[in-house]
Amino acid sequence: MIGLHWLDIVVLGCYFVVITAIGVFAAGRVKGVEDYYMGGRRFGKAMMIMFAFGAGTHADSAVGLAAQTYKLGMAGIWYQWSQLFNTPIYWLLSPIFRRARCLTTGDLYELRYGPPLGILYAFWGIAINIGLLSVTLFGSGKLVEALTGGGIPVHWSVFLMTFAFISYSLLGGLIAAVWNEFFQGILTIVMSVLLIPFLWHAVGGIAGFRLTVPHAEKFFRMTAPGEIGLFWIVMVSMNQVLGFIAQPHIMSNNAAGRTELDNRIGFCAGVTLKRMCSVGWAFVGVLAIAYYGYGRIQPDHVFGSLIRDLLPAGFGGLMLACVMASVMDIGSVLVLSTSALFTRNLFRRFRLTEDQHPELLISRIFSLFFASASIWLALSFRDVPSAIRFMWELLPMIGIPFWLGVWWRRANRFGAIASCLAATGAWVVGLKVFGWTGDAGLPYVIAFYVIIGLAFGVIVSIMTKAESKPLLDRFYLTINTPIGQEARLTPIGNALAQAKLT
Numbered sequence: 001m002i003g004l005h006w007l008d009i010v011v012l013g014c015y016f017v018v019i020t021a022i023g024v025f026a027a028g029r030v031k032g033v034e035d036y037y038m039g040g041r042r043f044g045k046a047m048m049i050m051f052a053f054g055a056g057t058h059a060d061s062a063v064g065l066a067a068q069t070y071k072l073g074m075a076g077i078w079y080q081w082s083q084l085f086n087t088p089i090y091w092l093l094s095p096i097f098r099r100a101r102c103l104t105t106g107d108l109y110e111l112r113y114g115p116p117l118g119i120l121y122a123f124w125g126i127a128i129n130i131g132l133l134s135v136t137l138f139g140s141g142k143l144v145e146a147l148t149g150g151g152i153p154v155h156w157s158v159f160l161m162t163f164a165f166i167s168y169s170l171l172g173g174l175i176a177a178v179w180n181e182f183f184q185g186i187l188t189i190v191m192s193v194l195l196i197p198f199l200w201h202a203v204g205g206i207a208g209f210r211l212t213v214p215h216a217e218k219f220f221r222m223t224a225p226g227e228i229g230l231f232w233i234v235m236v237s238m239n240q241v242l243g244f245i246a247q248p249h250i251m252s253n254n255a256a257g258r259t260e261l262d263n264r265i266g267f268c269a270g271v272t273l274k275r276m277c278s279v280g281w282a283f284v285g286v287l288a289i290a291y292y293g294y295g296r297i298q299p300d301h302v303f304g305s306l307i308r309d310l311l312p313a314g315f316g317g318l319m320l321a322c323v324m325a326s327v328m329d330i331g332s333v334l335v336l337s338t339s340a341l342f343t344r345n346l347f348r349r350f351r352l353t354e355d356q357h358p359e360l361l362i363s364r365i366f367s368l369f370f371a372s373a374s375i376w377l378a379l380s381f382r383d384v385p386s387a388i389r390f391m392w393e394l395l396p397m398i399g400i401p402f403w404l405g406v407w408w409r410r411a412n413r414f415g416a417i418a419s420c421l422a423a424t425g426a427w428v429v430g431l432k433v434f435g436w437t438g439d440a441g442l443p444y445v446i447a448f449y450v451i452i453g454l455a456f457g458v459i460v461s462i463m464t465k466a467e468s469k470p471l472l473d474r475f476y477l478t479i480n481t482p483i484g485q486e487a488r489l490t491p492i493g494n495a496l497a498q499a500k501l502t
Contacts, residue, residue: 007317008317011321048270061080061281064300065285066284066288067285070289070297072439073224074219074286076228082236085237094260096479097250097253101478103344105247106345108251112475122346124398126338128246128395129248133374134376135391136330137158137327138387139300139384140158140161141157141378142301142384147307158378161327164327166331189277195311196283199306220286224439227439242395243395246398248334260483284302284306304319338367338370339370385439389442393427393445396449400450401457404419404457405475410462412467
């Protein structure tokens with residue numbers, strides 16, 4: 001009835017039993033706000049690796065990459081490899097999030113610039129998370145639609161997946177999400193390579209590919225003229241550096257571990273593991289050209305259709321379980337980081353009590369609004385690659401103030417706000433006035449809004465009053481003070497309190 005073999009349904013049912021048990025067990029370990037949002041900062045290297053891998057790897061990653069390599073050849077792999085050169089930077093930046101001793105990235109912006117930037121980031125971060133979740137839901141929905149042969153259309157799968165992850169995140173918080181990330185990560189790795197031998201046999205290997213596809217060698221080139229070239233790779237890589245720290249869930253990715261080293265190894269190894277899995281997704285998309293014929297199938301359906309057509313009964317259910325796990329994991333993480341931004345950086349400014357229980361209640365209620373907005377946006381996308389590009393372009397606007405604040409002491413709140421607004425305006429002008437759209441226009445619009453954003457941030461900061469010395473001293477001392485050496489922070493904290501009183 002829904003395009004699945006009975007064995008697929010059995011496998012999917014077993015998955016739900018397992019993850020429900022994980023959620024119920026995790027719920028018993030949530031004792032307060034830090035447990036709910038940060039898992040008590042108790043996870044070791046192995047859990048943090050799978051947490052970073054799972055939080056950054058979901059169905060739209062495989063669907064979008066396979067779609068691009070089906071259209072452009074191996075050059076499409078840069079949709080995932082654009083972050084390949086940034087891993088050393090991630091290693092250096094990771095301790096900042098742990099040492100900031102914050103629960104949200106909004107708290108970090110407030111620590112550097114004061115309350116106005118905490119509020120600005122809260123609104124922007126909520127918008128970012130709505131976008132991230134909508135892309136995940138849309139890509140996953142496309143995969144489910146292909147796996148079931150249209151038996152479960154995109155809109156139905158989006159609603160079903162939303163209900164599943166909302167229930168899960170409200171139940172067990174970040175603890176449940178991280179445990180499920182470990183389970184989902186193993187499934188994702190298996191499914192990333194499982195399809196290749198079946199597809200390789202079906203097309204007759206490279207020899208069969210050459211016989212079937214005219215000018216086969218062009219599909220194995222690492223660039224695509226007019227679409228993805230060296231300029232594209234450089235600009236998108238830079239864009240990822242600016243934007244990765246702006247994602248609200250990066251705080252938990254880099255601060256939920258027991259130690260700085262756990263966080264560093266966890267995040268960098270997790271994103272590297274994703275880059276490795278992306279080779280399999282890209283190769284599948286290229287081989288699909290020989291199996292289906294070039295342009296004869298909707299690109300977003302390539303990955304799911306191959307699983308349905310080539311793998312034995314039961315594997316479709318396993319893939320659906322993998323899809324559900326990935327959506328539930330990233331959905332839970334995004335729900336938690338979004339509700340944390342709302343309650344801590346917006347709601348808490350108006351609350352009348354320090355009791356944490358109303359905050360947790362409000363957080364869970366706000367999750368429903370967040371999910372509704374994400375569903376609306378997910379159903380408005382046309383295809384997965386364009387949805388991914390939308391998110392790439394949205395992130396750096398609020399990321400530019402972070403980089404200015406970390407590397408330039410003279411940056412102030414006025415320059416930070418100006419940089420964000422100017423970059424956003426430049427983005428709109430680039431798309432609507434200059435027509436820089438699609439892969440061909442992507443590097444140009446990135447260069448335009450980055451240059452404009454940085455210029456306005458620097459000029460406005462120079463022309464306006466600098467931040468107070470105690471505020472700046474506290475920020476830089478905090479991010480340079482390892483966990484366990486908090487005694488160093490007391491004098492500057494007292495100085496800041498005195499400055500506020502006077």
